[in-house]
Amino acid sequence: MVLVLVLVALIVLAVLALGHWYLWRRLVRDTTRGPGPARRAGTAVFVAGPLLMIAALVAERSGAPFWLQRTLAWPGFLWMALALYLLLAVATGEVIRPLLSRPRRVGRVGKTGVQGAEPPGTPTEAPGTQEPTRRLFVSRVVAGAAAGAAVATVGTGTYGVLRGPQVKRITVPLAKLPRAAHGFRIAVVSDIHLGPVLGRSFAQRVVDTVNATQPDLIAVVGDLVDGSVKDLGPAAAPLAQLSARHGAYFVTGNHEYFSGAEQWVAEVRSLGLHPLENARTELPYFDLAGVNDLQGESEGQGPDFQRALGDRDPARACVLLAHQPAQIHEAVRHGVDLQLSGHTHGGQLWPGNLIAAAANPTVAGLDRYGDTQLYVSRGAGAWGPPTRVGAPSDVTVIELAATRA
Incomplete structure (x- = not known):
């Protein structure tokens, strides 16, 4: 097993190195006339960028001192996003490059009257002297356009995360829901990912957004944090302000198990949220259940659907909180x-939705599996780069609708 992990790590590092070499070649080597300050500066960027990215990932996962995590996180994780879109933009530029590089042949009529001929004694440039100049010009144009597009994409996507999630509203009819519960509002918030990048001010922004919707119930469906209670307890403190008539509930996500799930369950309980660890509570109009995340199996604390749902009244409607869409089949x-x-x-980060679709039955939105409906939130925050492209963050207000006459 260790050998497999080492081989995978080596393959990932090789791909990372190859990708950055390609970017350096197109954005630095091909746009400079030779060794000099510009090439040295560009080379330094393409060496420091991936090193900072790797250091940020290692620091977060290894539990390095929090000050070090915060120091490395912003440049390291932003480089991760920038490198992705530089790669996509430069690869797109390969399609355009041949069109710009094609030499234009313009004939002239000389004094001899022969098109394209020059009068005797007319000075001419040495063969091939124009080609390097044109190639350098084309490389600079394509590189500039690619860099501009990548920076604009990452900048816009980062601003979208930092300004906080937008409210999304959806109506979900439930056949077993009594008429008295028609219009019941559940605010769904997931994947806040408090950590070395997104801290207390971001948590406050999410809480204010949720409370402004005036929900009847709040469901926090995992991946609240990336770090320990010691480091992130102050950042999570605004969660104590969550307000709903029927309370706020919490289930673990996979990142809670990377961060110390037991301590975070205790912490959110102290903040006034109700953890549902393979448990169920009977609300006036329906059952609300929650199961642990699949990652908990590594610690003997995996999802237990029988414990959470086995003895319930099947005539009552049931809403389940489960972090991963893959839990829908149970x-x-x-x-x-x-x-x-x-x-x-x-x-x-587009085209990450294609990868997510390969690993999850539903990537985002409302779907149906037999008699069970599944709603997947895009999440309020972001993991790694504080950046989203093609997948805006959200807090979803689900309004339950009764279908009984």
């Missing part, structure tokens, strides 16, 4: 009416 087997999930971030 939900169907246990007669759940609606599962609320996150985890995917909607792909976060």
Whole structure:
């Protein structure tokens, strides 16, 4: 197993090195006339960028001192996003490059009257002297356009995250819901990812957004944090302000198990949220259940659907909180009416949605599996780069609708 992990790590590093070499070649080597200050500066950027990215990832996962995580996170994770879109933009430029590089042949009529001929004694440039100059010009144009597009994409995507999630509203009909519960509002918030980049001010922004919707119930469906209670307790403190008539509930996500799930369950409980660890509570109009994330299996704390749902009254509607959409199949087997999930971030960075679609039954939005409906939020925050492209963050207000006469 260790050998497999080492081989995978070596392959990833090789791909990373090859990608950055390609970017350096197109953006630095091909746009400079030779060794000099410009090439040295560009080379330094393409060496420091990936090193900072790797250092940020290692620091976060290894539990390095929090000050070090914060120092490395911003440049390292932003480089991760920038390198992705530089690569996509430069690769797109390969299609355009031949069109710009094609030499234009313009004939002239000389004094001899022969098109393209020059009078005797007319000075001419040495063969091939124009080609390097044109090639350098084309390389600079393509590189400039690629860099501009990548920076604009990452800048816009980062601004979208830092300004906070937008409210999305959706109506979900439930056949077993009594008429008295028609219009019941559940605010779904997932994947806040408090950590070395997104801190207390971001948590406050999310809380204010949720409370402004005046929900009847709040569902926090995992991946709240990336770090320990010691480091991130102050950042999570605004969660104590979450307000809903029927309370706020929480289930673990996979990142809680990377961060110390037991300590975070205790912490959110102290903040006034109600953790549902393979448990169920009977609300006036429906059952609300929650199961642990699949990652918990590594610690003997995985999802237990039988414990959460086995003895419930099947005549009552049931809403299940489960971090990963992949848990939908067990939900169907246990007669759940609606599962609320996150985890995917909607792909976060296009074309990441294609990868997310390969690993999850639903990437974002409302879907149906048999008699069970699944809603997947894109999440409020971001993991790694504080950047989203093609997958805007959201807090979703689900309004339940009764279908009974």
